[in-house]
Amino acid sequence: MTETLHRLAIGIEYDGSGFRGWQTQKEARTLQAQVEKALSRVADEPIGVTCAGRTDAGVHATGQIIHFDTRAVRDPRAWLLGGNSHLSPELSFQWVRPMPDDFHARFSARWRRYRYIFLNRLTRPAILRRRVTWIHRPLDAALMAKAVPHLLGEHDFSSFRAKGCQARTPIRTVQEVSVHRRGDFIHLDIRANAFLHHMVRNIAGVLMAIGRGEYPPEWIAEVLTARDRSQAGITAPPDGLYLVQVGYEDRFDLNPPAVVPEYA
Incomplete structure (x- = not known):
């Protein structure tokens, strides 16, 4: 053990x-609690982690990224295999890298990519x-x-915002969006x-x-312009949603390729 803190990304x-989302909650099975417990056992000290995107209950990830600070010195194999040995089978560490002190899994992220899968x-x-x-x-x-090109660019996404959303602003910039069918699957x-x-x-x-033909494609633009959640209809189930990739500045040299579930 060394007294110097160093930062790692996983x-x-x-x-x-099978989880109540990412963020730790009292008397609830959460992903963050599992991850922190596993890493703390490998480090032999308490570990707190920060993620790139806090996913909801029932939402999956193939490209979630976390960072944490530790005094423990372990080789990458120990963090990965040791950490995975303490995780439940629904989670798996895929890679680990040392990072500079100014790297932050959430605030350093330039963009996030999701895939939603309909069967x-x-x-x-x-x-x-529960996976589609x-x-x-x-x-x-x-x-x-x-319909989806209407979402491109910077907009007020209040119509697509949950009532309990704690974000300071509803302004977001959609950089890419597409819909494709592959057999019985729509991505x-x-x-x-x-x-x-x-x-x-x-x-x-x-x-x-x-x-389903209930509205024309242009309806999505009307919903967006309304800035009113009540105009947007239902919230789709979490089952088909995956966080697949997070992008960072080039200087961090941390842009792993997307691992995108196909199911087709």
Whole structure:
């Protein structure tokens, strides 16, 4: 053990279906609590972690990134294999890297990328239960794809913001967004500088209504302009949502490729 604190970053993937979200809560099974407990055992000291994006209950990740400070000196293999040996099977550390002191998993992030996966077929899934959002009514992916370009750029996303969202501003910049069908699966991919609470799931809910033919693709622009959550319809389930990638400044040399679930 050394007295000098040093900062590490770790990439994590997890199946969030059995957890009450990322953030530690009293008397609730959370991802943060699992991660901190595992790392504390490897470090032989209390460890507190900060994540790039606090995912909701039931939401998954293939590209979550955390940082933490520690006095413990361990080689990367010890952090990875030792840490994983203390995690429940739904979580796995994928890589570990030393980082400069000014790196911050959340505040240094320039953008986040999510994928939302719809399974659009008559019969419910078994193997992919709680890992995709099953919609038995036919969805027109072409109509959904026509809708999403209205979201590009900087906008007030109040219509897609959860009531309990604690973000100081509803202004966000969507940098990339697309919808594609692959067989029975429809993928919504979206990248933005940051996201509001339930933002992707509320966008997915609007797209579901458009895909069912209840509204034209232009309706999403009307919802956006209204800046009123009550205009946006349902919040889509968490099952199909994945945090797949986080981007940072080049100077941190920390831009691992996206690990994007396909399920098709």
